[in-house]
Amino acid sequence: MPAPIEAAVRSGAWMVFNLSGGKDSSAALFAAMRALDALGHPRERRIAVHADLGRAEWDSTPNTVARIAAAARIPLTIRRRRSGDLFERWEQRFAAGKIRYESLSTYNLIGPWSSAALRFCTSEQKAQVLGPYLARVLAGATIIQIIGIRRDESSARSKAPDWKPDTRFARAGNRAGTTMMVWHPIAHWSAEQVFALHAQFGIPLHEAYSCYGSSRLSCRFCVLQSQADSQAAASAPSNRNAFLHLVDLEARSTFSFQPGRWLADTAPQLLPASLTLDLARAKRDAEERRALEGDMPADLRFCKGWPPRVPTFDEAHRIAAARGPILRRHRLENRFPDAAAIRARFTGLLAAKAA
Structure with a gap:
């Protein structure tokens, strides 16, 4: 256990286990529980939380998470994004993208999906759901979130630290005196060790693994x-x-x-x-x-929502010619059908930026 985490544990920090229903979050829970018991940490200061992703979630996930929390004998709280589940978020993103494309507020049409580079699925559906809730209900306390991340899962996670301070929802020096930290107790484990722990302690295993042969559980x-x-x-x-x-x-x-x-x-x-x-x-x-988008001048791509300059008449003609078929495909109004209209829109956007 990292020294800063141990010090917080000995001081009676709240331990919050983030459960997804997957094997790694379950392993992190039971591995950490043993370490906490050895330090005499009070069990009444341990809770589990789950961010419910709605229709994106396997049907069996809520029950699996409940069984895991029950096996660990800790209370479980389930939270969900108020403005819709992940399926709705993807629909909303595409609808908003079409509106922006129609108004020429974006250079290329934006698709609905999250991605490795744009993981709003995780940030909005999990972190933004659980973090503010914990900071509110445990205000004034030291809160350690236990998350089941392993370094051999991916290149991105290979650099995961054993622990880190978390100031997203409780800034340093906040009025309530809340401190938040993240601990990855199984960051150095292999998948084989994770499955072995499940077998050793009879930890419930999600059907995605046991029935369908998945290597990981997510949505x-x-x-x-x-x-x-x-x-x-x-x-x-x-x-x-x-x-x-x-x-x-x-x-x-x-x-x-x-x-x-x-x-x-x-x-x-x-x-x-x-x-x-x-x-x-x-x-x-x-x-x-x-x-079509490949025929548009690449150096005119918007940066942080703004065009870099006004296109020439030839460039504006190419932009208008590319946008037309895309707008028709998605039944959107072509409000900037020619070079003059395109140039006027870019000029307006740059004036707004300067203002």
Whole structure:
């Protein structure tokens, strides 16, 4: 246990176990519990929390999380984003992107999905749901969030520290005197060690592993998921409606669920004939969109919502020619149909920026 975490534990910090239903969060819980018991930390200052992702969640996840918390004999609190689940967030993002594209407030059409570079699915659906809640209900305390991250999961997580201060929801020197920290007690573990701990203590294992052979548990379908895990999820009958919903959004948006990989191709046999046809058209339209946007001057891409300069008449003509078919595909109004209108819009945007 890192020295700053041990010092906080000995001082009676609240221990908050972030449970996802996956093997790593469960292993982190039970590994940390043993260490806390050895230090004499009071069990009444330990709680579990779960961020419910709504329709994105496997049907069995809430029950699995409840069983894990019960096995550890700690209370569980479940929270959910008030403004909609992850499926709604993806729909909202695409709807907002179309509005911005129609008004030429963005250079390229923006798709619905989160990504490795834009993980709003995690920040908005988990961190922003749980962090403020904990800072409010445990105001004035030292709060240690235990999160099951392992370094061998990915290159991004290979640099995960054993612990770190967390000032996102309780800034240093805040009026309430709240201190928040994050501890990764199994950061150095292997997957084999995680499964071995489950077997040793009889920890409930999610059906994604035990029934369908997934290597990881996340959402039913995750933008960071391997193809094998996507196929495993698609093979679960309870995930069928979610699969079709997301494929339908692929077809409507013309954006693949993952860069270079369409979720629909995970299990094409599950698609009704009408959706198969819609998806084939979407793939053709996606290629056309990429080609059209590729003809637009690359150095005019907006930076932080603003264009870098006013395009020449030739450049503006190319932008107008590229936008037209994309706007028609998504049934959007072409408010800037020619070079003069494009230049006037860019001029207006730059004037607004300067103001």
